[in-house]
Amino acid sequence: MEETRIDAVAAIQFKDTFRKLTADQDNAVVLDLSNVEFIDSSGLGAILAAMKLLGRDRPLHLAGLTAIVAKVFALTRMERVFKIFKSPLDALKINEAKSA
Amino acid sequence: MPDGSFIEPMAIQSKTSSPPDVHLVFTAREIAVRRALQSTCQALKALGAEASALGIVEIVLAEVTNNIVEHAYSAQSSGTITLSCIKRTTNIRFEVIDQRNMLPGGEIPSKQ
Numbered sequence: 001m002e003e004t005r006i007d008a009v010a011a012i013q014f015k016d017t018f019r020k021l022t023a024d025q026d027n028a029v030v031l032d033l034s035n036v037e038f039i040d041s042s043g044l045g046a047i048l049a050a051m052k053l054l055g056r057d058r059p060l061h062l063a064g065l066t067a068i069v070a071k072v073f074a075l076t077r078m079e080r081v082f083k084i085f086k087s088p089l090d091a092l093k094i095n096e097a098k099s100a
Numbered sequence: 101m102p103d104g105s106f107i108e109p110m111a112i113q114s115k116t117s118s119p120p121d122v123h124l125v126f127t128a129r130e131i132a133v134r135r136a137l138q139s140t141c142q143a144l145k146a147l148g149a150e151a152s153a154l155g156i157v158e159i160v161l162a163e164v165t166n167n168i169v170e171h172a173y174s175a176q177s178s179g180t181i182t183l184s185c186i187k188r189t190t191n192i193r194f195e196v197i198d199q200r201n202m203l204p205g206g207e208i209p210s211k212q
Contacts, residue, residue: 007130007134007162008130008133008162009130009131009133038158040162040163041166067152067155068155068158
């Protein structure tokens with residue numbers, strides 16, 4: 001699926017794809033948002049739903065926020081809900097360091 | 101996924117003609133909203149609006165127009181949204197019109 005927006009159009013597809021990709025595993029998940037050029041409240045809702053879907057024992061981290069996506073997370077104070085990394089690689093490094 | 105056949109951009113006028121700079125009439129559905137936002141931002145960019153301002157414009161317009169899709173209209177009774185904007189030197193003026201349910205009492209609800 002090639003999308004640069006997580007908006008009212010894409011929210012349901014995002015949730016479905018997320019569910020499929022993360023099923024049958026129990027590790028933490030890093031969501032790479034570096035190709036996302038726009039997100040609206042439906043998209044934020046979808047990411048929150050994704051976080052809840054993983055459950056308490058599987059954290060959802062975010063990485064690669066573009067300027068506009070970072071702005072939406074700041075405006076809605078959702079940046080406090082997630083650990084946000086510069087890149088997916090940074091998130092993985094920290095995860096590895098933790099488990100080493 | 102439906103194509104864009106039900107979005108009807110009536111006119112995107114250039115700045116040399118009379119205002120508004122952007123005037124769009126489109127179906128109150130998410131996919132049409134998305135296309136209208138993209139058209140509006142492209143037109144404003146061509147008129148010299150800054151990228152940072154366009155980001156804010158797109159966020160606000162998305163919330164306003166998606167609220168119309170979700171609350172003013174419904175799955176059973178869709179209609180059109182009219183979006184106009186005028187770019188001025190220090191600001192951009194927007195007008196968004198739907199043809200459906202009024203706010204209760206015709207006023208913005210007070211904060212609970």
